[in-house]
Amino acid sequence: MPVRVVLADDQPLIRAGLVMVIADIPDIEVVGEAGNGAEAVQLVRDLKPDVVVMDIRMPGMDGIEATRMITKEDGAPHVIVLTTFDDDDNVYNSLRAGASGFLVKDMALDDIVAAVRVVADGDALIAPKVTRRLIEEFADRPQRGAAQPPKELERITDRELEALTLIGRGMSNTEIAETMVISGATVKAYVTRLLAKLDARDRVHLVIIAYEAGLVSPGP
Missing domain, CATH: 1.10.10.10 (Winged helix-like DNA-binding domain superfamily/Winged helix DNA-binding domain)
Incomplete structure (x- = not known):
């Protein structure tokens, strides 16, 4: 069965780009799209996806709170947060909230698709150079x-x-x-x-x- 994915991002173009790429991939299926954290939480409850690709900064409930709510429930999907290097603080808090990794928004769409597969298999995606930057920023x-x-x-x-x-x-x-x-x-x-x-x-x-x-x- 294909990996079932919910996309949560307040930028329709980001979601559209991912949907376009995933449409031609037989082992991944986008089952829902959300424009904010509250919508993402509800979609997860309704659709039971395997992976959620979660933006951090969204109107209303942000991606951090949505990730915390999603991952605390039994049978929770894995969450990958989206970020830019300027969002390091939010990324760290997202990881503490239970995210299984994070992606940078300027990554190639194919790399994001590959990350979905990695996380769906039960592993976590965390780029070494970004890991070091985050920890150097927050460890002390x-x-x-x-x-x-x-x-x-x-x-x-x-x-x-x-x-x-x-x-x-x-x-x-x-x-x-x-x-x-x-x-x-x-x-x-x-x-x-x-x-x-x-x-x-x-x-x-x-x-x-x-x-x-x-x-x-x-x-x-």
Whole structure:
């Protein structure tokens, strides 16, 4: 069955461009379009999509609040937020709200389609260079100190801790495998165990945990 997608963006041209591209793709189907966060929340409840592509700045309910409402429900779809580099603060808050990744609006439409597939498969999409920029911007903010490293961190092995640290640095599975001198399958196994042990929704959440636990520090 095709991946069912809801598009939420207050710019009709953005939605139209994505719909035009997706129309020729057999494994992805746009099942609904929303012009604001409230409409997106209602469409998700009505249509039960697999993925929501969510703009941040929309009239009325914004994408952050809509993402928070959508992801807290059982059987929630994965949410990808749309952003520009000028929206870093909002992106970070969106990830904390439960988004599975984010895209930059000037990306090629084909890349956005590829991201939908990645997230639909249960992974998270987070560009390493943008990950570093976000964390460098926010890791030292006061609210970071309020978050305590999860107690479950004590239960992971040394190698899992190493993998978590590399995930926090924004490395891909291939890069982690090369750094740890292990196979890609082993990296996937580590990621799966980390998700379970740390009760993390996806890879983005693991990145946040790594920084909040102090495993990775801001910097190059």
